[in-house]
Amino acid sequence: MGTARLASRELFRDMRDQFLAAFAATQRWTAQGLDHLGQHLVLAVEGPPRGKTYVTTEEARAALRAASSAVRLEALSFLRQRAAVEGGWKRIVVPFFRNVWPRERQFQTGGTSRSLVLFLEELGQRFPDGVALVSDFLVSSPDTDVFVFQFGSDAQHGHADLTKQYPQESLTLLDKIIDETSRPPYGLAEVVKRLAEAAPDLRQDERWQRLQRLAQ
Numbered sequence: 324m325g326t327a328r329l330a331s332r333e334l335f336r337d338m339r340d341q342f343l344a345a346f347a348a349t350q351r352w353t354a355q356g357l358d359h360l361g362q363h364l365v366l367a368v369e370g371p372p373r374g375k376t377y378v379t380t381e382e383a384r385a386a387l388r389a390a391s392s393a394v395r396l397e398a399l400s401f402l403r404q405r406a407a408v409e410g411g412w413k414r415i416v417v418p419f420f421r422n423v424w425p426r427e428r429q430f431q432t433g434g435t436s437r438s439l440v441l442f443l444e445e446l447g448q449r450f451p452d453g454v455a456l457v458s459d460f461l462v463s464s465p466d467t468d469v470f471v472f473q474f475g476s477d478a479q480h481g482h483a484d485l486t487k488q489y490p491q492e493s494l495t496l497l498d499k500i501i502d503e504t505s506r507p508p509y510g511l512a513e514v515v516k517r518l519a520e521a522a523p524d525l526r527q528d529e530r531w532q533r534l535q536r537l538a539q
Contacts, residue, residue, distance in 0.1 A: 335367070343378065345360060349390050360394050364383055392434065403442045443457070444470075455492075458495055458499060464500050468510070471497065474496075475513035475514035475516075486518060487517065491522065491525070493514075493518060494528065494531055495530075498533070507537045512538040
């Protein structure tokens with residue numbers, strides 16, 4: 324099963340009920356490729372460039388609530404692609420997170436947070452907008468070493484530029500994904516240091532102080 328493509332409106336109209344019902348069934352089915360329903364749902368709620376969407380935001384949200392975690396993760400992964408296409412940010416990404424993605428705590432997991440951090444890392448100048456858009460969906464994750472190290476590194480694949488340009492938003496992101504129940508992530512001390520260098524006032528922020536204590 325490859326990258327999702329929208330069916331014609333006439334065909335989709337005939338299969339619409341079955342399409343929406345399939346999401347709940349993914350909790351039981353194990354066939355390979357079922358997670359690609361997440362891609363199809365993103366396109367269905369986006370609709371064609373000109374014309375109505377194939378499903379409503381309410382239907383899409385209900386589908387994600389009923390779906391398996393793999394389908395939800397695939398939807399988030401596909402949104403990263405849609406964010407990169409012309410007009411995709413305004414047409415699909417912002418409306419999706421505001422109106423479609425489930426807000427209940429049970430749907431915000433370490434896995435979804437990892438996917439959202441990957442999404443944020445790729446936004447460039449939209450990074451502050453992205454953090455504001457998805458910060459409520461970020462939760463602590465036990466596997467943050469790579470992300471934290473990247474936010475303090477100038478090396479290839481590093482994101483110290485984001486830390487320097489957007490220290491407030493970087494702090495918001497890191498505070499959301501780092502908890503105090505496990506060992507401090509590798510590289511945390513360097514990130515905390517860079518945040519304070521970029522914005523000295525952050526030393527008075529309780530979130531920075533918490534991360535500083537963890538890094539010691």
